[in-house]
Amino acid sequence: xxxxxxxxxxxxILDSVRAEALVCRxxxxxxxxxxxxxAPDELEEAKDFPPTMSLFGNRKDxxxxxxxxxxxxxxxxxxxxxxxxxxxxxxxxxNAALRAAGTPEQVEKWGxxxxxxAITEPGCGSDPSQVQTTAVLDEATDEWVINGEKxxxxxxxxxxxxxxxxTLDRAAGRAGIKSFVIEKGIPGFEVTHxxxxxxxxxxxxxxxxxxxxxxxxxxxxxxxxxxPKASSGGFRxxxxxxxxxxxxxxxxxLGIAEAALDFTRExxxxxxxxxxxxxxxxxxxxxxxxFHELEGLYEAAMLTVMNAAWxxxxxxxxxxxxxxxxxxxxxxxxxxxxxxxEILGPMAVSREHLLEKWFRDVRITDIYEGTGQVQNLIIxxxxxxxDRTELK
Amino acid sequence: MISFGPNxxxxxxxxxxxxxxxxxxxxxxxxxxxxxxxxxxxxxQVWELGLTATQIPEEYGGGGEDRSPITNILVLEELAYGxxxxxxxxxxxxxxxxxxxDYGTEEQKAQYLPLFxxxxxxxxxxxxxxxxxxxxxxxxxxxxxxxxxxxxxSGQKSFVPLGDRAQHFLVLAHNTAQDGFEGIEAFIxxxxxxxxxxxxxxxxxxxxxLPTVGLTLDRVEVAAAERLGGEAGIDAxxxxxxxxxxxxxxxVGMSRAVLEYAIPYAKDREAFGEAIAKKQAIAFMLxxxxxxxxxxxxxVWKAASELEHGLDATRSAHLARVYCAREGMRIADNGVQVxxxxxxxxxxxxxxxxxxxxxxxxxxxxxxx
Ligand SMILES: Cc1cc2nc3c(=O)[nH]c(=O)nc-3n(C[C@H](O)[C@H](O)[C@H](O)COP(=O)(O)OP(=O)(O)OC[C@H]3O[C@@H](n4cnc5c(N)ncnc54)[C@H](O)[C@@H]3O)c2cc1C
Numbered sequence: 001x002x003x004x005x006x007x008x009x010x011x012x013i014l015d016s017v018r019a020e021a022l023v024c025r026x027x028x029x030x031x032x033x034x035x036x037x038x039a040p041d042e043l044e045e046a047k048d049f050p051p052t053m054s055l056f057g058n059r060k061d062x063x064x065x066x067x068x069x070x071x072x073x074x075x076x077x078x079x080x081x082x083x084x085x086x087x088x089x090x091x092x093x094x095n096a097a098l099r100a101a102g103t104p105e106q107v108e109k110w111g112x113x114x115x116x117x118a119i120t121e122p123g124c125g126s127d128p129s130q131v132q133t134t135a136v137l138d139e140a141t142d143e144w145v146i147n148g149e150k151x152x153x154x155x156x157x158x159x160x161x162x163x164x165x166x167t168l169d170r171a172a173g174r175a176g177i178k179s180f181v182i183e184k185g186i187p188g189f190e191v192t193h194x195x196x197x198x199x200x201x202x203x204x205x206x207x208x209x210x211x212x213x214x215x216x217x218x219x220x221x222x223x224x225x226x227x228p229k230a231s232s233g234g235f236r237x238x239x240x241x242x243x244x245x246x247x248x249x250x251x252x253x254l255g256i257a258e259a260a261l262d263f264t265r266e267x268x269x270x271x272x273x274x275x276x277x278x279x280x281x282x283x284x285x286x287x288x289x290x291f292h293e294l295e296g297l298y299e300a301a302m303l304t305v306m307n308a309a310w311x312x313x314x315x316x317x318x319x320x321x322x323x324x325x326x327x328x329x330x331x332x333x334x335x336x337x338x339x340x341x342e343i344l345g346p347m348a349v350s351r352e353h354l355l356e357k358w359f360r361d362v363r364i365t366d367i368y369e370g371t372g373q374v375q376n377l378i379i380x381x382x383x384x385x386x387d388r389t390e391l392k
Numbered sequence: 393m394i395s396f397g398p399n400x401x402x403x404x405x406x407x408x409x410x411x412x413x414x415x416x417x418x419x420x421x422x423x424x425x426x427x428x429x430x431x432x433x434x435x436x437q438v439w440e441l442g443l444t445a446t447q448i449p450e451e452y453g454g455g456g457e458d459r460s461p462i463t464n465i466l467v468l469e470e471l472a473y474g475x476x477x478x479x480x481x482x483x484x485x486x487x488x489x490x491x492x493x494d495y496g497t498e499e500q501k502a503q504y505l506p507l508f509x510x511x512x513x514x515x516x517x518x519x520x521x522x523x524x525x526x527x528x529x530x531x532x533x534x535x536x537x538x539x540x541x542x543x544x545x546s547g548q549k550s551f552v553p554l555g556d557r558a559q560h561f562l563v564l565a566h567n568t569a570q571d572g573f574e575g576i577e578a579f580i581x582x583x584x585x586x587x588x589x590x591x592x593x594x595x596x597x598x599x600x601x602l603p604t605v606g607l608t609l610d611r612v613e614v615a616a617a618e619r620l621g622g623e624a625g626i627d628a629x630x631x632x633x634x635x636x637x638x639x640x641x642x643x644v645g646m647s648r649a650v651l652e653y654a655i656p657y658a659k660d661r662e663a664f665g666e667a668i669a670k671k672q673a674i675a676f677m678l679x680x681x682x683x684x685x686x687x688x689x690x691x692v693w694k695a696a697s698e699l700e701h702g703l704d705a706t707r708s709a710h711l712a713r714v715y716c717a718r719e720g721m722r723i724a725d726n727g728v729q730v731x732x733x734x735x736x737x738x739x740x741x742x743x744x745x746x747x748x749x750x751x752x753x754x755x756x757x758x759x760x761x
Contacts (some may be wrong), residue, residue, distance in 0.1 A: 003395045
C-alpha cells in the first residue's frame with residue numbers, strides 16, 4: 001500500500017530521538033570550536049533517555065519498516081548535531097562493509113568493534129579501482145603484507161581497526177582489489193595525521209601509513225583470495241556496501257538541513273513573515289517563496305532516501321535508487337543551507353547561531369561516499385545501459 | 393506506515409493505463425495539439441475506461457470502488473505519460489463529479505452523479521481560474537452575493553477545460569461574507585443559464601489538445617439548491633489540494649515521457665565521432681531527469697496519501713505542485729536541448745512538451761484526483 005503517514009508508534013520513536021538531539025545540540029558549538037577534543041562516548045544526560053533501540057520493542061505490522069526508520073533516526077539525531085550523540089554507538093563505515101562482505105567468523109570476531117573504512121588514497125578518490133596500496137601474501141607465515149597510504153579516513157583516530165582496500169595485483173585492475181581488516185596496534189600501522197576541516201570538525205578524519213604491515217591471512221574480508229577473471233563481480237560485491245550507506249549519508253545531511261529550515265522559519269516569523277501554503281506561489285513574499293523552494297527540496301530528497309531504504313527493506317535491488325538518494329540529498333542540502341542564509345541575511349553568518357555551522361557541516365554530504373558526479377555517473381550508466389568503459 | 397508499494401489492484405490499473413496511454417493517447421497527441429481539439433470518439437473511448445464512474449457509489453450507478461486519490465494520481469501519471477492534454481481532457485468530468493461526490497448534499501448527489509455513470513461521455517467542468525495577472529485562488533474576483541435564498545454570481549473565468557461542450561459548470565466564487573478558503577463556494581451552473589456567456593475556444597500556448605473557454609457571469613442567479621454542499625458549503629482547502637496534487641501527477645507523467653524519449657535519441661545521435669549520450673554534458677542532463685522524476689513522483693504520492701487519509705494536505709500539495717512545476721519545466725527544457733535543433737522542430741514531441749510544461753506549471757483547477 002502506498003502510504004506516507006507515520007503511525008503513532010513511529011512518531012513516538014522519532015519524538016524521543018528529537019528530544020535527545022536537542023540535548024546534543026547544546027554541545028554542538030563547543031566541539032566545533034574544540035576540534036582536537038573528542039565528544040564524550042555518553043552524555044551526562046543519557047540517564048534520562050532510554051537507549052533508542054529499546055523503543056523498537058513492540059512494533060506492529062502497520063508500523064514503518066526498520067530500514068526506513070533507521071534513515072529517519074539518523075536524520076533526527078543529526079538535526080541535533082552531526083557528531084555529538086547521547087551515546088556514541090560502536091561501529092563505523094567499516095562495520096557496514098564487514099556486515100555486507102564478512103564471513104560469519106569475521107562478523108563474530110569484529111562485530112562489536114568500531115571499524116573505519118579506508119579506500120581513499122592521496123592519488124585516488126572517486127576512482128577506487130586505482131588503489132595503489134598493495135597486499136602480498138607471505139605463504140611462509142600465512143600473513144598478508146600491506147604497504148601503502150590512506151587518507152581521509154573517518155574515525156581513523158578513534159576506531160579499533162580499519163577495513164583497508166588494497167590490490168593483490170595492480171595489473172588485474174578492479175578485480176585485484178580486496179578488503180582487509182587491520183587492527184590498531186599492529187606493527188607497521190601508523191596514524192600520521194588528523195585533518196582540519198571546513199565542517200563536521202568534531203569528527204576525526206585521519207591519514208594513515210602501512211609499512212610492511214603484517215596481518216593474519218584470515219583478515220581478508222570474505223576470505224576469497226583468488227582474483228576473478230575479467231568479471232567485476234567481486235568488486236561489485238564490495239560496492240554493495242553503499243546501497244544502505246549512501247541513503248544514510250543523505251539522511252544525515254538532510255537532518256542538518258532540516259535544522260537550518262526550522263531555524264529559518266522561526267526567524268522569518270519573528271520578522272513578520274508567516275510561512276503559509278494556501279495561496280498561490282505568486283501571492284507570497286519573495287522570502288517565503290524561496291523558503292517553499294527549499295522545503296520542497298528537503299521533502300523531495302528525504303523521500304528519495306526513504307524510497308531507497310524501502311526497497312532495501314523489501315529485499316529489492318536499490319543500487320540506482322541509493323545513488324539517486326545520495327545525489328539528490330547531496331545537492332539539496334547545499335542549496336538549502338546556502339538558501340537559508342540568503343533568506344535571513346547578515347544575522348545568519350554570525351557564529352552566535354548554529355546556522356553557519358550547519359552550512360559548513362552539510363557540505364561534505366555531496367563529497368564522501370561518492371561525489372554527486374559519481375552518483376550521476378552510476379545513474380546515467382544505468383538508464384543508458386552503458387558500462388564504465390562507455391561512459392566515464 | 394511509510395511504504396512505496398502500490399497494491400495489486402493499483403498495479404493492474406497502472407499497467408492498463410500505461411498501455412492505453414501509449415497506444416491511444418501518444419499516437420494522437422500531436423494531431424490534437426495541431427488542430428487544438430479533441431475528437432468526441434477519443435473522449436468516448438476514454439469514458440469506457442470508467443475513470444470517473446468507478447469511484448462513484450453503486451446507488452448512483454457507479455462502480456462503488458473506494459474513492460482513492462492515490463489510485464487516481466497513478467492513473468493520471470500514466471495518461472499524462474501518453475499525452476498531458478488528453479490526460480486532462482480525460483479527467484475533466486471528474487472535476488465536477490468528484491466535487492459533487494466529496495461535498496454534495498444527498499439531493500445533489502442523486503441529481504448529478506448518475507450523469508457520470510452512463511454509457512455516453514458526459515462533459516462537465518470546473519471553472520476556477522480567472523483572467524488577469526496574478527491569479528490566486530484565495531483572492532477570487534468572481535463574487536457570490538446572497539440574494540434571497542440564493543446567490544448572484546458576477547465575474548469572469550478562463551481556462552475552463554472542455555467548456556466548449558460541458559453541460560454543467562462548477563463555478564468557484566468568493567462568498568464575500570468570509571475570507572480565505574472558508575470564503576470559497578462552488579455553484580452548479582448549467583450551460584444554458586441566463587447571464588452566462590461562453591467564449592469561443594481560447595488559444596493557448598500549450599495543452600492545446602484540451603479545448604478551454606472563458607466564462608462571463610453577468611449577474612447569474614443561482615438557487616440555494618445549486619450551492620454545492622448546501623449550507624455547509626465545500627472543503628475548498630481539500631478541493632484545491634486535490635487539484636494541485638493532480639497537476640503534479642500530470643507533470644510527473646509528462647517529465648517521464650521526455651526522459652524516455654531523450655534516452656534512445658541521445659544513444660542514437662552521433663557528434664564528434666560518438667553517441668552524444670557518451671558525453672557527460674548530455675548523460676548528466678538525463679541522469680538529472682531520472683533523479684527529478686522520482687523526486688516529483690514521491691512528493692505527489694505523499695500529498696495524495698494525506699488526501700487519502702483525510703488529512704489536511706495543503707502544505708504537501710502546494711510543495712508538490714510548486715516543485716513539479718519547476719522541475720517539470722526544467723526537464724522539458726533540457727529535453728529540447730538534448731535534441732538540439734531537431735528539438736525545435738514540430739516533428740518531435742519535445743517542443744510540445746516544452747509548451748505543455750510551461751502551461752501546466754501555472755494552472756490550477758484543470759485536473760483533480
Ligand atoms: C571529511 C571526509 C571524510 C571522508 N571519509 C572517508 C572514509 O571514511 N573513507 C574513505 O575511504 N574515504 C573518505 N573520504 C574520501 C572521499 O570519499 C573522497 O574525497 C571522495 O570520494 C572524492 O575523492 P577525491 O577527494 O579524491 O576527489 P577526486 O576524485 O579528485 O574528484 C575531484 C572532482 O572531480 C570529479 N570527478 C571525478 N571523477 C569524475 C568523473 N568520472 N566524472 C565527472 N566528474 C568526476 C569529482 O566529482 C570531484 O568533483 C572522506 C573525505 C572527507 C573530506
